[in-house]
Amino acid sequence: xxxxxxxxxxxxxxxxxxxxxxxxxxxxxxxxxxxxxxxxxxxxxxxxxxxxxxxxxxxxxxxxxxxxxxxxxxxxxxxxxxxxxxxxxxxxxxxxxxxxxx
Amino acid sequence: xxxxxxxxxxxxxxxxxxxxxxxxxxxxxxxxxxxxxxxxxxxxxxxxxxxxxxxxxxxxxxxxxxxxxxxxxxxxxxxxxxxxxxxxxxxxxxxxxxxxxxxxxxxxxxxxxxxxxxxxxxxxxxxxxxxxxxxxxxxxxxxxxxxxxxxxxxxxxxxxxxxxx
Numbered sequence: 001x002x003x004x005x006x007x008x009x010x011x012x013x014x015x016x017x018x019x020x021x022x023x024x025x026x027x028x029x030x031x032x033x034x035x036x037x038x039x040x041x042x043x044x045x046x047x048x049x050x051x052x053x054x055x056x057x058x059x060x061x062x063x064x065x066x067x068x069x070x071x072x073x074x075x076x077x078x079x080x081x082x083x084x085x086x087x088x089x090x091x092x093x094x095x096x097x098x099x100x101x102x
Numbered sequence: 103x104x105x106x107x108x109x110x111x112x113x114x115x116x117x118x119x120x121x122x123x124x125x126x127x128x129x130x131x132x133x134x135x136x137x138x139x140x141x142x143x144x145x146x147x148x149x150x151x152x153x154x155x156x157x158x159x160x161x162x163x164x165x166x167x168x169x170x171x172x173x174x175x176x177x178x179x180x181x182x183x184x185x186x187x188x189x190x191x192x193x194x195x196x197x198x199x200x201x202x203x204x205x206x207x208x209x210x211x212x213x214x215x216x217x218x219x220x221x222x223x224x225x226x227x228x229x230x231x232x233x234x235x236x237x238x239x240x241x242x243x244x245x246x247x248x249x250x251x252x253x254x255x256x257x258x259x260x261x262x263x264x265x266x267x
Contacts, residue, residue, distance in 0.1 A: 001104075001106065001218070001219045002110045003218045004216030005214060005216050007110075008208075008215065009208075009212050010147070012208035012211075012212055016201045016202070017118065017121040017201070019197075019200075019201045020198060023201070024191060024194035024198070025191070026191045029176055029179065030125075030133055034124070034125060036168060037124060037140065040141065040144050040164070043144070043156075048216075050151075051151045051153065051220055052217045052219075052221060053221055055152075055221060055223065055225070056222055056224075056225055058231050061153060062235060064153075065159070065236075068159060068160075068163050069253055070249075071168065073252060073253050075167075075171055076171065076256055077256050077259055079172065079260070080264035083178060083179065086178070095191060
């Protein structure tokens with residue numbers, strides 16, 4: 001059997017890779033992809049804790065399902081915003097999206 | 103090493119390797135393809151964790167839904183393919199140490215924590231129980247309905263925001 005800490009380490013590394021993507025990428029869509037990686041890491045953690053600590057309950061899996069739902073909503077709204085910005089500014093580069101800058 | 107550990111290492115390597123390529127590839131389209139591979143690795147880990155329903159949901163929602171949505175968005179906004187534009191902004195010089203530091207801290211916390219083996223085997227009716235809890239008024243029916251409304255509002259909002267004026 002694989003120890004729980006192995007899964008936790010994988011989730012931690014996945015989260016930090018996603019964090020780097022969010023902080024460092026230039027393309028807004030690539031930033032969204034980083035967010036998706038972070039959400040996946042969180043889900044992996046939830047399922048790991050469900051499996052190792054309380055496999056007879058359902059809370060961990062139910063939480064993971066809600067995270068999926070929020071991720072889907074977040075992707076839809078985020079991509080809609082990016083498409084709108086693309087239409088008005090012809091760019092998805094975050095540095096060039098400065099409409100609110102005084 | 104048992105077969106399970108070998109499979110775990112395989113799926114973990116797929117997940118993390120593909121995730122690294124997602125944030126490091128300059129070409130956003132290649133990054134999206136690697137993201138699909140990474141999601142697939144996570145689905146494999148779910149199977150190892152004996153959560154086959156979540157593995158299926160991972161394949162259907164993430165690969166079938168979100169990844170396709172992202173590929174569409176890349177194709178609709180495609181202009182950054184010219185090689186003169188670097189994939190990362192200048193901030194990466196401090197973003198990388200921040201991510202590495204957090205990673206080291208999290209690994210330090212995770213190692214030696216948790217159980218070596220699961221507390222109990224997964225009951226056979228686990229999925230049945232999950233489905234019942236989600237629509238049970240004593241269980242998670244209210245969060246479930248609120249989540250449905252959130253999804254509806256988000257999708258209507260997305261259509262409204264993205265509509266051609």
